Amino acid sequence: MSFMRRNWFYRLMLSYIPVFLAVCLTLLLILFLTVRQLSERSSIQSNETVARNASQMLEQSLRGIDDGMFLLVNSNSDIEGFYAETSSDSFVSAYRTALALSNLQTRFPLIVSLYLVNPEKKIVLEPTSIAESDLYADKAYIEAQMQSDTRFRWGDRRKLASPSSPQGTREVISIARIANLRTKGLLVSQVDVNELQKLLSQSVDTSVGYIRIADGNGRLIGSTIPADETGKERKRLATVTMSYTGWTIESGVLQPGILGWAEPALYISISLGGLCMLIGGVWFVLASRRHYRPVQGLLSQVGAIGLKRPLDPPQGGRRDEFQTIGRALDHLWDDSNRLKLENEANRKFKRVHHFLRLAEGRFDAASFYGQREEELFGLRLDAGRPTAVIVELDRYAAFFGTDRSEEELQAMRLALQGQLDLTLADTGCSFTSEWLYEHQLGAIVMQGEAADAEIGLIAGLEQLRAWVEKELPCTVTIAAGVAVDRIESVSVSFQTARRALGYKLSLGSNRLIPLHILPDRGQPELILELERIEEISRSLRMGETEWEAELTQLSASLTSHLFGGEQVRNLLYVLLFHIQHKMSDLPAELDGYWQSANERLMQSLKEGESLAEISAALRGTLSAVSEQIRLWRDSRQNRSAMQEVKRYIDEHYFDPGLSQSLLGDAFRLHPSSISRLFKEEYGVKFVDYVNSLRIEKAIELMEQEEYPVHVLAEKVGFMHSKTFIQVFKKHTGTTPGMYRKERTGT
Structure with a gap:
């Protein structure tokens, strides 16, 4: 027995050695990666510092030259004489100007060429000579700058003939400034690129690092890379953009060294580490299966016990493995119940969300998501033509905005939706219903192809209206839309149902509004109604009584011609506007009363749900206004x-x-x-x-x-x-x- 125990110990120990080795190797690789990252980060920071220092030094030099040119142009009067149209001492002015150019070139050793261009006289003045512009060596650059709008920026690296150079030419960068506005003369300064590169070499060890400068378009300006090493491998570590010139300074290493071989070695090490981890994982699985038999008996016992309530805490604060497993299973059971409740809530939310998508026309039945949601609704798309039904609570703001509790309102909504579902179920149609808004309940009904299917649906909706009037402390107005061919087009049916509800103001509430009684979409004639509005406004302001008869005729006309709800409200708003216009010149003692009455009229028009209700409110308020005007007139002496x-x-x-x-x-x-x-x-x-x-x-x-x-x-x-x-x-x-x-x- 003792041997068996030691044998079991050795077997366990040997089975996990590969995992241990894989973990150790992984830790070593992580350490190596961390060191490499720190080293590379330090190199990047160092190169960023070098690039910034080089940028500051270069900008200081070039900006000094630019400022010197600007000061020379704006403060030296001899330059004005050089550009004068006629001057008796033009030779003296040219000499003094050349002397000023020589002084500027002496102040800034980087300048290898400095000259003034006089387009009017077609001459070019250098510190030591004067020449005709047509014969000048830099003629092409001068002509380009005369047409350019970027002459105030350093750039344009090119070769320039230079007798003093061993090669006969030298590479320069230039900047041109306007020296005279009248003649558009230029002051051009040119800097030797080699001198710039020497200046940059002071900021970097050229044996291991480099600095490279390019303009805004990526063209090379200067570089510290020797000509014989331009093709060698280099690694960019930092990039800085100069704010003054817009150039980009790139800094890095010429021969990556340790960074060059460390990266491939790192990837190889990571690959080996991953391979070791994979092998260790396979070994762990095989070893676990080999030693799984003792645990298998334990799982069999757990399966026999089944799911149960959590055990009471054990005595002495100690718990054996079986109690721990039982407690874990109990937690899983609780989590399962909680997730089930959350899933039901999510399912309900999806139903509401998708129903609104259908009503708004944002649904694609061909998509997998759409088919899945159809299953969620339980709709049978082959059961008939989709038809929209909208049930609207009447006087919702006035009735439900009272001191009724939220529980009462929710119970009323549930009762209404339940009765709607029962009514539609009695018709034998496939359907689904959800609340569109707080005061509107919507339903999608798959109306059958039978000739009496629509008649049965209308009859069922009328029964629902009668039931609500009898059983609930409110009334409803119901509208059914036109039947469409596909579920994707059910939003069209909802639009027609909403259009029918729009006539609730003219037809009245607590009724079923069928589509066949609605007028065509053509606009009704409004001339007579507008004339009545004008007459009501006039006679009311004049103190006559004809406005009451005209208001009665206006209400009757709006009802008989079956105006839509928006049309009725708009016409009544026009009526209030005309009355307000007529009342604008009321005396101060009547203006306050009218403003208060006008607010009541606007409130009645906004909250009224039927034309009769709004007309009664208008008549009562306008009668009070008319009586107030009459009393005021009777009190007047004249x-x-x-x-x-x-x-x-x-x-x-x-x-x-x-x-x-x-x-x-x-x-x-x-x-x-x-x-x-x-x-x-x-x-x-x-x-x-x-x-x-x-x-x-x-x-x-x-x-x-x-x-x-x-x-x-x-x-x-x-x-x-x-x-x-x-x-x-x-x-x-x-x-x-x-x-x-x-x-x-x-």
């Missing part, structure tokens, strides 16, 4: 006089001599006072009222008999038919002749 004046105008409107002077003589009032008092009393100017009355009488005569225009003008008090036509067109928007054709057809 009211009786203005009533007499208005009565006189109504009886003598046909008199061409009717004027403020005539009325002033008749009623012993000053003519200007008549206009002011009349506007205060009736809210309209004297002249506008007379013209409006005459046009109304002219329209009445036109409808009775076909008078010529000049006769018609004389009968209503106009001396000239031209004036009559102008006033008629201003009030009606058309001429008398056109109006007669439109209204009488003659």
Whole structure:
């Protein structure tokens, strides 16, 4: 028995040695990788410092040259003499200018060539010579810079003839500045690239590292790489962009050395480590299977015990392996139940989300996701044509915005949705339902192909409406959309159902709105309604009672012509706008009352769900406003006089001599006072009222008999038919002749 135990110990120990070796090798590889990364990071930081120092040194040198050129151009008066059109001492100016150029070149040793270009005189002035520009060696560069818009930046590396150079040429970079605006003369400075490279060599050990400069377009400016080593391997470690020139400075190592062989060695080591880990893993699996038999008996016992509640904590705080496994299984059971509940919640969320996607037209039945969601709904796509149904709670804001608890509202929604599902199930259709909004319940019904399928659906929806009215403390309005051919097009059915609900304002709530009673999509005629709106506004402001009859006729017309909900609200908003316009000149003592009444009118129009409800609110509020205006007028001292004046105008409107002077003589009032008092009393100017009355009488005569225009003008008090036509067109928007054709057809 003792031998067996030692044998078992050795077997266990030997079986895990490969895993141990693999772990050790992996740790060594990780250590090596870490050291390499740190070394490379240090090299990068060092090269970034070198690149920045080189950038600062180079920018300082080039910027100093640029600033010196700028100072020379703007402060040396001899340069102005050099560019003067006529100058008696042009030779002296040229000499002094050349001397200034020589001084500038002496200040900056990097400058190998410095000259001024005078395009007008076609000469080029250097510190030691003067030449014709057409014969100058750098003529091509000068012509290019005269046309360029980037002359103020360093660049354009090129070869330049130089007798002082052993090769006869030298590579330079140049910058050109405007030296004279009148002649567009240039001051050109050129720096030897070799001198720049020597300057850069001071910042780097050229035996192991390099610095390379390129312009914004990637063209080489200068490099510390020897000509015989340009083809050798190099590694870039840092890049810095110069803010002044826009050049890019690249820094790195010429011969990577340890970085060159360490990287391949690293990858080989990682590969070997991975291979060892793979072999160790295979060995671990084989060893585990070999020694699995003792554990197999334990798992058999766990399977026999089954799932159970967690065990009580053991005595003494110690637990054996079986209790630990049992506790773990209990936790798995609890997690399984929790995940099941979460899955149900997610499933419900997916149903709602996908239902809304269907209603909005964002669904593709050909996609796998769409087919999966169809299974989620339980819809049978081959059961018929999809039809949308929308059930809307009436007066939701007023009824459900009270002190009812959220539990009551949720219970009511569940009851309504449950009854809808029962109703649709009785029709034998495949369906699904979800809440679109808080006040709208939607359903997709797969309507059968039978001739009476639609009739059965409508009958079932009417039963639902009656049940809600009887059993719930609210009412609903129901609309069914048009049946479509495919589930992808069910959003069209929802659109038609929403369109039907739009007529709820005209038809009233607590009803089923079928599509066949709705008008075509053509816009109804609005001329008569707009004329009634104008008459309501006018008569209300004038204190007349005709506005009540006109409001009744307007409501009846909107109902009989079956206007849509948005059309009705828009027309009523137009009515309130006209009334507000007429009331804009109310006196201060009435303006506050009207503003309060106007707010009530807007609130009624916004919250009302039926035309009858809105009309009743409008009538009540406008009656109160009319009564308030009447009481105010009765309190005015001049009211009786203005009533007499208005009565006189109504009886003598046909008199061409009717004027403020005539009325002033008749009623012993000053003519200007008549206009002011009349506007205060009736809210309209004297002249506008007379013209409006005459046009109304002219329209009445036109409808009775076909008078010529000049006769018609004389009968209503106009001396000239031209004036009559102008006033008629201003009030009606058309001429008398056109109006007669439109209204009488003659």
